[in-house]
Amino acid sequence: MLSPLLFASGLATLLTPSDAAETVLGAYIFHRHGDRSAKSTPPTSLTTLGYQQVYTSGQYYRSRYVNGSSQIKDLSSDSVKLSQLSVTAPVDNVLQSSAMGFLQGLYPPVDTVQTLGNGTKVEAPLNGYQLIPVNTIDAGTGSEDNGWLQDASGCQNAKWSSNKYFESSEYQELLSGTKDFYKKLLPVVKNTFEENDVTFKNAYVVYDLLNVAKIHNSSIPSSEILTDAIFAQTRTLADAHEWGLAYNSSDNMRAVTGMQLAGEILKYMNNTIASGQAGKTSNKLGVQFGAYATFMSFFGLANMPKVNADFMGMPDYASSMVFELFTDSEVKDGEFPASKDLQVRFLFHNGTASASSEPEVYPLFGSSSKSLSWEDFSDGLNKFAILTTEEWCNKCGNKDGPCAAYAETAASTQADNGSKGSGHGMSAAVGGVIGAMITLAVVLGSLAAVMLLGGLRLVPKRVLVRPEVTEKA
């Protein structure tokens, strides 16, 4: 039972002036897909577990922003208003399905009956299931997989940078230092990998195979070897491997997906503000689905490991991060605060968010402040955000496809100052070597397909020579 005193102090916390005055005005969510699973043939799909994860997360964000305590001002709470929402995901079955599952939780069915001109009543199918388009992302090159550009989008300089990881001393040390560890693991994964490939070089795919097998209770050969401690070690090694590919503090190009995400966040939130200040109620909530590597690249760029070293680890399935636009000043109906009165906070949740396990606030950019003024926030993101295709083309050093339009200008600029340009450009000879490496490199997407082709069992041996392994979905 609550003592009267406790009760009173509880009330006091509930009613502190700052709580009472805060108004949330918009948000941008970046979300990882849920647990992904097997079909006997591609395309891969979300598992039931994955569906449940993203749906639960959607329900959580509904309770937070759509009809709950931190409801975004003027956001429609039952019937979706499409102008208020932007939902994007790359062309990818797992990510598109994840977005849809999330939306079912965010805007559940609303019983709708329409009366036609002739008096007939029409009822919406599926109890009023709300149809919300998930748009494909066409930032940068119009890549099919904005989630992990290194391989999927063809940002040359990002690939080049990531491949440099394999030359670093950090990588070489881990490669030689873990030889025995992976050798001992061989009996567990030997049905899937050639002996030579079971090394730190393939840390992620080895871990991923085991992770999927464990979640779905597949039969694992020599499973007695795979103790919890050994499994945890495979994860830690995969974390180091993926971090190395996603971010390098002295070479931002590696984190190109994080830069693009930053650009998308800025543009969307800028629209939230511009629309609001123009008296409109559109562009309130942005939701994007993508891969863990984008989280890692962004975490590196935003200096999150300074706050907590866990940010260097891969986020779990259905993880989400949120940029919340709010104000402490009073907002009257039909009004929107001036830009100087706007603030942003950053939240992250590792794995599925729910009422019993909510996202937490973390300071951005290595600061100690749990919220930033809009100006400081946008300045901070602008330091690395890629906002236009032209910028992307220049940074990536790409000259064909959608970049052809800018190649001319870039070339004449280079001729003018007789330099190599961005400093990330590569000579033809180096390009050739890298090209060869990249040919060997296959995104996890294809590997997942290989794995999933065999169902959730550890699949028959395939040729898996992968110096660089990154996740597609």
Ligand SMILES: *[C@@H]1O[C@H](CO)[C@@H](O)[C@H](O)[C@H]1NC(C)=O
């Ligand atoms: C919010 O929406 C959910 C799902 O439709 C519903 O169960 C809940 O009662 C609503 N909460 C409020 C405060 O309206």
Ligand SMILES: *[C@@H]1O[C@H](CO)[C@@H](O)[C@H](O)[C@H]1NC(C)=O
């Ligand atoms: C009313 O209009 C709808 C749509 O044109 C049609 O399907 C329906 O049969 C009409 N009902 C009557 C009673 O005419």
Ligand SMILES: *[C@@H]1O[C@H](CO)[C@@H](O)[C@H](O)[C@H]1NC(C)=O
């Ligand atoms: C990070 O980049 C620098 C500069 O290109 C390079 O010397 C270093 O080896 C890289 N480190 C890793 C871990 O990739």
Ligand SMILES: *[C@@H]1O[C@H](CO)[C@@H](O)[C@H](O)[C@H]1NC(C)=O
């Ligand atoms: C998981 O696998 C073990 C051992 O094969 C088996 O005993 C157990 O019933 C399985 N559980 C499920 C849920 O299939």
Ligand SMILES: *[C@@H]1O[C@H](CO)[C@@H](O)[C@H](O)[C@H]1NC(C)=O
């Ligand atoms: C944000 O909007 C302002 C005008 O409202 C514009 O000048 C600025 O370029 C926009 N920034 C971005 C990143 O879109």
Ligand SMILES: *[C@@H]1O[C@H](CO)[C@@H](O)[C@H](O)[C@H]1NC(C)=O
């Ligand atoms: C998320 O959890 C995983 C373990 O499940 C951990 O390795 C990783 O570092 C965590 N990330 C963050 C940002 O907490």
Ligand SMILES: *[C@@H]1O[C@H](CO)[C@@H](O)[C@H](O)[C@H]1NC(C)=O
């Ligand atoms: C090359 O010239 C352009 C414009 O003339 C300038 O913006 C750029 O900074 C120069 N780059 C170098 C490396 O000097």
